[in-house]
Amino acid sequence: AQTVTQSQPEMSVQEAETVTLSCTYDTSESDYYLFWYKQPPSRQMILVIRQEAYKQQNATENRFSVNFQKAAKSFSLKISDSQLGDAAMYFCAYRKWSAGKSTFGDGTTLTVKP
Amino acid sequence: DTAVSQTPKYLVTQMGNDKSIKCEQNLGHDTMYWYKQDSKKFLKIMFSYNNKELIINETVPNRFSPKSPDKAHLNLHINSLELGDSAVYFCASSQDPGRGNTEAFFGQGTRLTVV
Numbered sequence: 001a002q003t004v005t006q007s008q009p010e011m012s013v014q015e016a017e018t019v020t021l022s023c024t025y026d027t028s029e030s031d032y033y034l035f036w037y038k039q040p041p042s043r044q045m046i047l048v049i050r051q052e053a054y055k056q057q058n059a060t061e062n063r064f065s066v067n068f069q070k071a072a073k074s075f076s077l078k079i080s081d082s083q084l085g086d087a088a089m090y091f092c093a094y095r096k097w098s099a100g101k102s103t104f105g106d107g108t109t110l111t112v113k114p
Numbered sequence: 115d116t117a118v119s120q121t122p123k124y125l126v127t128q129m130g131n132d133k134s135i136k137c138e139q140n141l142g143h144d145t146m147y148w149y150k151q152d153s154k155k156f157l158k159i160m161f162s163y164n165n166k167e168l169i170i171n172e173t174v175p176n177r178f179s180p181k182s183p184d185k186a187h188l189n190l191h192i193n194s195l196e197l198g199d200s201a202v203y204f205c206a207s208s209q210d211p212g213r214g215n216t217e218a219f220f221g222q223g224t225r226l227t228v229v
Contacts, residue, residue, distance in 0.1 A: 035217050039155075043202060045220035089155060095216060101147065101159040101170055102208075102218050 002027045004094050006105035013082045014113050020067075021077045021108045023092030029053075031097035034068065034075045039107075040088040048090070051075065053097075079110075087112045117141050120205045120221035127195055128229055134191045135224045137205030145169075146188040147218065148180060149204040157204070163188055164210075195228045202226070 003026045013019035025034070036048040051059045051068050058066050063080045079086055092105040120137040127133050139146060147170075148160040162170035163182045177193040188205060202225050206218040 033216055037220075043223045043225075045204065045206075045218075045223075047217050047219075050217055091157060093218075095218075101162055103159075104157040107155050107157075 002029075002094050002096070002103045004092055004103050004105040006090075006092055006108050008108045009106070010109045010111070012111040012113060013079070015082055015084060017082055018078060018080045019082055019110065021079075021090050021092075021110065023075045023077070023105055025073050025075065025092070025094045025103075027073070027094065027096075029096055033095045033097070034066075035093040035095070035102065036064070036066070036075075036077045037091045037093060037104075038086075038088045039091065040085075045091075049077065082112050084112050084114060086110060118205055118207055118219050118221040120203075120224055122224060123222060124225050124227075126227045126229065129195055129197060131195050132191070132193045133195060133226070134189055135203055135205075135226075137188045137190070137221055139186055139205075139207040139219070141207055141209075141219060143207035143219070144185060144210045145208050146182065146185070147204075147206040147208075148188065148190050149206060149220075151202040151204060151223070153201070160203075161188075161190075192226075195226075197228050200226055200228045 032053045034051045038046045067076045089107045093102040095102045118139045145164045147162045151157045161180045166182045179191045182188045202223045205221040208218045
C-alpha cells in the first residue's frame with residue numbers, strides 16, 4: 001500500500017522569507033502523480049502544484065516550486081517570498097497512474113509571521 | 115461557477131438519526147470520491163465511484179452508504195449516526211488518467227456534528 005509521510009506537523013516562516021515543507025512517500029509503482037494541496041481556515045482544499053513522476057523537471061507555479069527526487073521518493077514544496085495568505089495546512093498527496101484514490105499525508109500547518 | 119458543490123455545509127444532528135450529504139460536480143469528470151477529515155485533520159478516502167460504479171470501498175461501517183444516480187452526482191447517506199461520525203466530509207472528483215489533469219477537485223466540505 002502506498003503511504004505518504006509529512007514529518008513536520010508544524011512550520012513557521014517570516015513574511016517574505018522562504019520555507020520548505022517535506023514529504024516522502026512509499027510506492028512500488030513507476031508511474032504516478034504527486035500533489036500539494038493547501039487548506040486554509042476556510043477548509044477549502046486548493047491544489048497548489050502537481051508533478052508527474054515521469055517528468056524529470058521540477059514543477060513550478062509562481063512562488064511555489066517542488067524538489068522531486070524520484071529515487072529517494074521525496075517531494076518537498078518550497079514557498080518563496082512567503083505571504084500572510086500562505087498560512088494554511090498543506091497536504092502532500094500521491095495518486096497512482098492507473099486511477100483511483102489519492103493518498104494524503106497527515107499535513108503540515110504553516111504559520112506566516114508578519 | 116462552482117465545480118464541486120456539496121450540501122449542506124454544516125449539519126448538526128442527534129445520535130441515532132439518519133442524514134444525507136449531497137454532492138454534484140459540473141466538471142464532466144468520470145470519478146467521484148468521499149473523503150473524511152477527522153478532528154486531527156487527517157484525510158482518508160471512504161468511497162470512490164467511476165461512472166456510477168463503486169470502485170473503492172475502504173473499511174467504512176455499513177451505516178455509510180454512497181449512492182451515485184449519475185456520474186455527476188455522488189450522495190452519502192449515514193444511518194444511525196454516532197458521536198464518532200463527527201468530522202468534515204469532503205466530496206471530490208477527478209478525471210481518468212490519460213485525459214489530462216488528474217488532480218482531485220474538492221467541494222467545500224460538510225462539517226457534521228453529532229450530539
